[in-house]
Amino acid sequence: MRLPPGASRIAIASALLVLLVAPPMVSSFLLALLTQAVIYAVLAMSLDLILGYIGLSSLGHAAYLGIGAYSVGILATRHGASFWITLTVGVVLATAVAGIFGLVALRATGVYFLMITLALGMVVWGLAHRWVTLTQGDNGISGVPRPNLGLPWSFSRGIPFYYLALVGFFLALFVLRRVVTSPFGQTLVGIRESESRMRTLGYHVWLHKYLGCVIAGGIGGFAGVLWAYYNGFVSPSDLELATSVEILLMVALGGRGTLIGPALGAVLIVGLKNLVSVYTHRWLLILGGVYIGTIVYAPEGIVGAIRQWTKESAP
Amino acid sequence: MPPCRIGAYSTITSRDPDPATRLIAGVDFWISQLFNGVSYGALLFLLAGGLSLIFGMMRIVNMTHGSYYLLGGYVALTVMWRGGPFLLAVVVGTLAIAFIGIAEWNAFLKRLSGQELGQVLTTMGFALIFQDLALVLWGGDPYTLPVPAMLSGSYIIGQLYFPVYRVFMIVVAVLIALVLWLSLERTRIGAMIRATVDDPEMARGVGINVYAISMAVFALGATLAALAGVVAGGFVGVYPGADFEILPYAFVVVIVGGMGSLKGALIGSLMVGLLDNFGKALFPELSYFTLFAPMAAILAVRPTGLFGRA
Numbered sequence: 001m002r003l004p005p006g007a008s009r010i011a012i013a014s015a016l017l018v019l020l021v022a023p024p025m026v027s028s029f030l031l032a033l034l035t036q037a038v039i040y041a042v043l044a045m046s047l048d049l050i051l052g053y054i055g056l057s058s059l060g061h062a063a064y065l066g067i068g069a070y071s072v073g074i075l076a077t078r079h080g081a082s083f084w085i086t087l088t089v090g091v092v093l094a095t096a097v098a099g100i101f102g103l104v105a106l107r108a109t110g111v112y113f114l115m116i117t118l119a120l121g122m123v124v125w126g127l128a129h130r131w132v133t134l135t136q137g138d139n140g141i142s143g144v145p146r147p148n149l150g151l152p153w154s155f156s157r158g159i160p161f162y163y164l165a166l167v168g169f170f171l172a173l174f175v176l177r178r179v180v181t182s183p184f185g186q187t188l189v190g191i192r193e194s195e196s197r198m199r200t201l202g203y204h205v206w207l208h209k210y211l212g213c214v215i216a217g218g219i220g221g222f223a224g225v226l227w228a229y230y231n232g233f234v235s236p237s238d239l240e241l242a243t244s245v246e247i248l249l250m251v252a253l254g255g256r257g258t259l260i261g262p263a264l265g266a267v268l269i270v271g272l273k274n275l276v277s278v279y280t281h282r283w284l285l286i287l288g289g290v291y292i293g294t295i296v297y298a299p300e301g302i303v304g305a306i307r308q309w310t311k312e313s314a315p
Numbered sequence: 316m317p318p319c320r321i322g323a324y325s326t327i328t329s330r331d332p333d334p335a336t337r338l339i340a341g342v343d344f345w346i347s348q349l350f351n352g353v354s355y356g357a358l359l360f361l362l363a364g365g366l367s368l369i370f371g372m373m374r375i376v377n378m379t380h381g382s383y384y385l386l387g388g389y390v391a392l393t394v395m396w397r398g399g400p401f402l403l404a405v406v407v408g409t410l411a412i413a414f415i416g417i418a419e420w421n422a423f424l425k426r427l428s429g430q431e432l433g434q435v436l437t438t439m440g441f442a443l444i445f446q447d448l449a450l451v452l453w454g455g456d457p458y459t460l461p462v463p464a465m466l467s468g469s470y471i472i473g474q475l476y477f478p479v480y481r482v483f484m485i486v487v488a489v490l491i492a493l494v495l496w497l498s499l500e501r502t503r504i505g506a507m508i509r510a511t512v513d514d515p516e517m518a519r520g521v522g523i524n525v526y527a528i529s530m531a532v533f534a535l536g537a538t539l540a541a542l543a544g545v546v547a548g549g550f551v552g553v554y555p556g557a558d559f560e561i562l563p564y565a566f567v568v569v570i571v572g573g574m575g576s577l578k579g580a581l582i583g584s585l586m587v588g589l590l591d592n593f594g595k596a597l598f599p600e601l602s603y604f605t606l607f608a609p610m611a612a613i614l615a616v617r618p619t620g621l622f623g624r625a
Contacts, residue, residue, distance in 0.1 A: 126603020
C-alpha cells in the first residue's frame with residue numbers, strides 16, 4: 001500500500017486534534033485517563049531523547065519524575081508555594097540532578113550505562129523511601145492542592161486541568177522537536193549511528209550526549225511536576241524500578257527515535273493498565289504479555305513498524 | 316528479625332551511664348550487626364553469584380532473576396506443605412526453577428544477545444507474569460518456610476544471640492562459593508566457561524559448544540537464585556513483592572563486583588550486606604542512600620565494577 005504524501009502528518013494532526021476537542025465530551029473516568037496519558041507522554045518523550053536519539057537505555061528515568069513530583073509535594077504542602085515556584089524548582093532540580101547523574105553514567109555505554117542508571121535511580125528512590133522527615137517515607141505526601149494560576153478557571157476541576165496538562169505536553173513536544181531537528185539533535189543521531197565517526201569528524205561526542213541527558217532529565221522533572229499536581233499525592237512507588245522499566249516500554253512500544261511514538265506508547269500503556277484492570281484482576285499477566293509481545297512482534301515499535309510497512313510496500 | 320536489634324542496645328546505653336557497660340554494649344552492637352550483615356551478604360551472594368555469571372557470559376540483563384528467587388521459595392513451600400522434608404524442598408525448588416530458566420532462555424533470551432533494551436523488556440514481562448501467577452497460585456499472604464529443628468534456635472555467646480539459621484546461611488554460601496570456584500578454576504568445564512566469558516567468538520572457534528555452555532550457565536544462575544529463595548524462605552519468608560524487593564540488591568552486587576567475576580560477586584555481596592545493615596542501624600533515614608550512593612561512587616571511578624573487565 002502506498003500512502004498519499006503527508007498521510008502520517010495528517011494522522012498525527014488529527015490525533016492531536018482529538019486530544020484538543022474530545023475531552024469535554026468524554027466521561028470523567030476517560031478524562032482522568034487522558035490526563036494521566038498526556039503527562040506520561042511528556043515523560044516518555046523525554047526518555048526518547050536518551051533512548052531513541054542518543055541510543056542509550058536508561059533504567060533510572062523515574063528518578064526525574066520523582067524529583068519533580070517531590071518538589072511539588074514538599075513545597076506546595078508545607079510552604080504553600082505557588083505553581084510557578086514549584087515548577088521552577090522541580091525542573092531546575094531535575095536538571096541539576098541529571099547533570100550530576102550524567103557525569104557518572106556517561107562514563108559507560110550499553111549494558112553498563114543501563115546498570116549505572118539503575119543504581120542512580122535507586123539512590124533517589126532510597127531517599128524518597130527512607131528520608132522520612134523530608135518525604136514522609138512510604139506514606140507519601142498527600143493533599144497536594146491543584147495549582148492556582150490566577151486564571152479564571154479552577155484547575156481543581158478535571159477539564160481545565162486536562163488542558164493545563166495538554167499545554168505542558170505541547171510545550172514539551174515543541175521543545176523536544178526543536179532539539180531533535182536542530183544541528184545538535186542531528187549530531188546526536190550521528191553519534192547513535194557511529195560514535196567513532198562523529199569523533200573523527202571533530203564533534204565533542206561526550207558533551208553532546210551529556211547535554212542530551214540533562215535536557216531529558218529537566219523535561220522528566222517537568223512531567224513530575226504535572227504528575228504531582230494531577231495526582232495530589234506523591235509516594236516512593238512513583239519512582240521505583242518498575243516505573244522506570246514501564247517508561248522504557250512506552251518508548252519501545254511506540255517506537256523510539258520518533259517522539260510521537262513514545263507519546264502514543266504512553267497513551268496505550270496508561271489506557272491498558274487502567275481499562276484492563278477494570279475487567280480483570282489478571283492485568284499484570286496481560287501487561288507482561290505486552291512487554292514480551294513488543295519485543296517479539298514490534299522491536300522498532302508501532303511507529304517504526306508502520307514506517308517500515310509503508311516503505312516496503314512502496315514500489 | 317532475630318532478637319539482636321539495635322533498639323535493645325541503645326536502651327542499655329541510654330539507661331546505664333557506666334562507661335564500661337556502655338563500651339561492652341557498643342562492642343556487642345558492632346559484633347551482632349557485623350554478623351547480621353555477613354549473613355545477609357551470604358544470601359545476596361547466592362542470589363547474585365549466578366546473575367553475575369550470566370551477565371559476564373551473555374550480557375543478559377535479567378529482570379526475571381528476582382522471580383526465580385520468589386518462585387524457588389514458593390515451590391519449596393508447597394513441597395513442605397505436602398509433607399516433604401526440607402532437603403527435598405530445596406532440590407525440587409531449585410530444579411523446577413532451573414527448568415523455567417532454561418525454557419525462558421531457549422525460547423526468548425538467546426535471540427536477544429547484544430540488545431539490552433529487548434532483554435530488559437522481555438525479562439520484565441516474564442517477571443510480571445511470574446509475579447501474577449505466584450499471586451494466583453499461592454495467594455497474597457506471607458509465609459515462612461518451616462525450617463528443620465536442628466536449624467532453629469540460637470547460639471548464645473555472652474549477651475549475644477547468633478541464630479543458627481543465619482550461621483547455616485553463611486555456611487551454605489561459603490560451600491557454594493567454594494564449589495563454584497573449584498569448578499570454574501579446576502575443571503575442564505570451568506575452563507570452557509571462563510573461555511566463553513572472555514571471548515565467545517574465539518571459544519566457538521576452538522570447538523567449545525557455546526550454546527550448551529550458555530544454557531548451562533543460565534540454568535545454574537536460575538538454580539542459585541532459587542536456592543537463595545528457599546534459604547530466604549526460612550529467614551525473611553516468602554511473600555508477594557519479594558521478587559522486586561531483592562532484585563535491585565542483586566543488580567547492585569553484580570554492578571559493584573564487576574559482571575562475570577565470582578570474586579567480585581562475593582566481595583560485592585559482603586559490601587552490600589554490611590552497608591545495608593549498618594546503614595539501617597546507624598542512619599535509618601539515609602539507609603538506602605548509604606547503600607546505593609557508594610555504589611554509584613565506585614561506578615563513577617570504575618564503570619566496570621571492582622573486578623569487572625570491559
